[in-house]
Amino acid sequence: MSTAESILSMEHLASLCKRRGFIFQSSEIYGGINGFWDYGPLGCELKRNIRDAWWQDMVRDREDVVGLDCSIIMHPRIWEASGHVGGFTDPMIDCRGCKKRFRADQLFEELGLKPAESTKVEEKFKVPEGTKCPACGSKELTEPRAFNLMFKTFVGPLQDESSVAYLRPETSQGIFAQFGNVLATSRQKVPFGIAQIGKAFRNEINPRNYTFRSREFEQMELEFFIKPGTDQEWHNYWVAERIKWYQSIGLPKESITQYVYDKAELAHYASACVDIMYAFPFGIQELEGIAARGNFDLSRHQEFSGKSMEYFNQETNEKFIPHVVEPSAGVDRIALALLCNAYHEEWIPKDGPAIPAEPGKQPPEGFEARTVMRFAPRVAPIKVAVFPLLKNKPELVDKSRALFNTLRRHWPCFYDQTGAIGRRYRRQDEIGTPFCVTVDFDTLQDNTVTLRERDSMKQIRIPIDQLETELLARMG
Ligand code: GAP
Numbered sequence: 001m002s003t004a005e006s007i008l009s010m011e012h013l014a015s016l017c018k019r020r021g022f023i024f025q026s027s028e029i030y031g032g033i034n035g036f037w038d039y040g041p042l043g044c045e046l047k048r049n050i051r052d053a054w055w056q057d058m059v060r061d062r063e064d065v066v067g068l069d070c071s072i073i074m075h076p077r078i079w080e081a082s083g084h085v086g087g088f089t090d091p092m093i094d095c096r097g098c099k100k101r102f103r104a105d106q107l108f109e110e111l112g113l114k115p116a117e118s119t120k121v122e123e124k125f126k127v128p129e130g131t132k133c134p135a136c137g138s139k140e141l142t143e144p145r146a147f148n149l150m151f152k153t154f155v156g157p158l159q160d161e162s163s164v165a166y167l168r169p170e171t172s173q174g175i176f177a178q179f180g181n182v183l184a185t186s187r188q189k190v191p192f193g194i195a196q197i198g199k200a201f202r203n204e205i206n207p208r209n210y211t212f213r214s215r216e217f218e219q220m221e222l223e224f225f226i227k228p229g230t231d232q233e234w235h236n237y238w239v240a241e242r243i244k245w246y247q248s249i250g251l252p253k254e255s256i257t258q259y260v261y262d263k264a265e266l267a268h269y270a271s272a273c274v275d276i277m278y279a280f281p282f283g284i285q286e287l288e289g290i291a292a293r294g295n296f297d298l299s300r301h302q303e304f305s306g307k308s309m310e311y312f313n314q315e316t317n318e319k320f321i322p323h324v325v326e327p328s329a330g331v332d333r334i335a336l337a338l339l340c341n342a343y344h345e346e347w348i349p350k351d352g353p354a355i356p357a358e359p360g361k362q363p364p365e366g367f368e369a370r371t372v373m374r375f376a377p378r379v380a381p382i383k384v385a386v387f388p389l390l391k392n393k394p395e396l397v398d399k400s401r402a403l404f405n406t407l408r409r410h411w412p413c414f415y416d417q418t419g420a421i422g423r424r425y426r427r428q429d430e431i432g433t434p435f436c437v438t439v440d441f442d443t444l445q446d447n448t449v450t451l452r453e454r455d456s457m458k459q460i461r462i463p464i465d466q467l468e469t470e471l472l473a474r475m476g
Helices: 010-020 041-060 076-081 104-111 172-177 179-186 231-248 296-305 331-342 394-407 421-431 441-446 464-475
Strands: 023-025 037-039 065-067 089-094 101-103 145-148 152-154 164-166 192-201 216-226 256-260 272-280 283-294 311-313 318-320 323-330 343-349 367-373 384-388 413-415 435-439 448-453 459-463
Touching (some): 076 296, 101 104, 172 192, 172 216, 216 231, 216 331, 231 272, 231 323, 256 283, 283 296, 323 331, 384 421, 394 441, 394 464, 421 435
Parallel strands (some): 384 413, 384 435
Antiparallel strands (some): 023 037, 089 101, 192 216, 343 367, 448 459
């Protein structure tokens, strides 16, 4: 059953995420702050696993990609060169009645209005006379205006125009600005890539859909520099690679689609763009954009900084400004997609396989309800839980703790000795731990343990000295 067909509602998921320590509202004790989220003990492990999987596959496993870690605040000229100061805007409409602020395109969608064919915000999203605010019903909607999404700050003690700086709205511009230094120090040759993971900030007019559109989020971006004219083949290559990657972290093939931009939708400098989309419960939405951006960014930085961004190919004596293909993904959106995909409510009979629970209903006689997060082991926050069968038997506790201490050297593990064993399994199911190991009285006799797999709930008996090898094989 795919996520779209499942009983998942975002309320259920948000409630589990809060209850079990995946995601909390930022500044909750002060009433929260819109568009900002905190990741709890399990959420930060999940995010770390996403970053690690990306870094492993995009940087460490490749000889043609190197990493970079730039500052969040950079010289403000970077954002002039990139076009963000002048053009990184969303169209905005206010209601003078209730003071609610709308993103114009979302308001038009909500009201069933069609934007006019114009590149000017004021014409494109001009609301027809008499249009009512969907929140309060008043007819006092303002003219649309462009709102710049960059967060402004000041560097140093003076707070005037000369000290204005911006929190980066994307990580990629740091990569372009450091292109020359990386090229000079890394011994890479075109084609090669520079990768960066880090925070980005956008003052979104209307943050929504839980963490999907936030004001502070994290990006994982690769700028892959190529010879002009090879754009299409490298773009195709990266789209295929990135789709495979989503499957490697456990998102099913059928939940991922591509949105291929028409020529008319592309920025003037881009030759291709594909968004990788996931079927969230609130609709099919973007996880990552993969754009062939020509040499727009490097050329602009060359123009604005006066520093050459040219690449010299010693073998062919050619000089050129490299073109770039940019796969740009969001950690938080991927975390949300993994959480949505993992969430399942089931009814389990005494014997036999589980069946999907029916929304809002109690399980039938003889069935037990369970919530299970079916994370792929690669991204599961906790990989193995270790239990002694009984907590008041020191020999079981000692053996379990020794095993726990051995396993935690390799994987994030959890030790739990409280409650009935069935309840302990359920607790681990609910946080998505793929494997549980139980130490019981037989263990003391024959040095075997019970290894239980989360999804099938199947248990096998296995010698302790084979456990690490078995777990390693099952981690995938
Ligand atoms: N350098 C290209 C760039 O930034 P983008 O499509 O604006 O492109 C790339 O952003 C990715 O960053 C998106 O696909 C999404 O995963 C993530 N992202 C963008 N805005 C976001 C937001 N407000 N909240 C969460 N993630 C966001």
